[in-house]
Amino acid sequence: MSLPTSLPELLALVDFDQRSLFISAAAIAFNPTFWNIVARREYRTKFLTRAFNGNRQAACYALAATIFSLGLLRDFLYERALRDQPSHPALQGEYINYAAYALLAVGNLFVISSTWQLGITGTFLGDYFGILMDSIVTGFPFNVTSAPMYYGSTMSFLGTALLYGKPAGILLTLHVLVVYLVAIQFENPFTAGIYAKRDKEREQAKAAGVPYEEKKEL
């Protein structure tokens, strides 16, 4: 048996009678939807910062913990979905295993190093809380890809799919990729707008000869 080379071939190897498959797909789509809705609402109304008595740092950490937990739940549901799915012999060779470990290693390296570079608030939507980075991070892994978090996570999904030898995992990984590509399209212009506004205010402060201060009030 050889590897599936087209989407119809791949689909034929997936057991769509398993409810866990759809639960996993829903969890994958839910997470970025959730954090974008919450973060934009925070940007507009500061409802989270208010709930934390004006402490935007604490509010952002609370959202970070929530997003992280949702990620763990999503990963758990993904593994459960894979266990309910048929394996494929072509995905069970030694070389497939090496590829799986390589994807998991590089994927985790991207995710961990970008978190290291950005910090917790930089990683978890701090800009929506008014916690802006001083300047754009250009070091590794951002010199390799513009969205190391998303591509690293996608690689980890694929690595897990290959490790389990499950075609359904490849299908769910494609779903992950599409969800992240949509998220990037949705998020990038918005955060660019947040930074453009900050830069404009900095310019105006400079032109007026006053020191630039981030707004501290809500």
Ligand SMILES: *[C@@H]1O[C@H](CO)[C@@H](O)[C@H](O)[C@H]1NC(C)=O
């Ligand atoms: C990215 O930065 C790292 C660390 O500074 C460096 O080792 C690597 O060669 C760079 N990669 C690219 C593609 O520029």
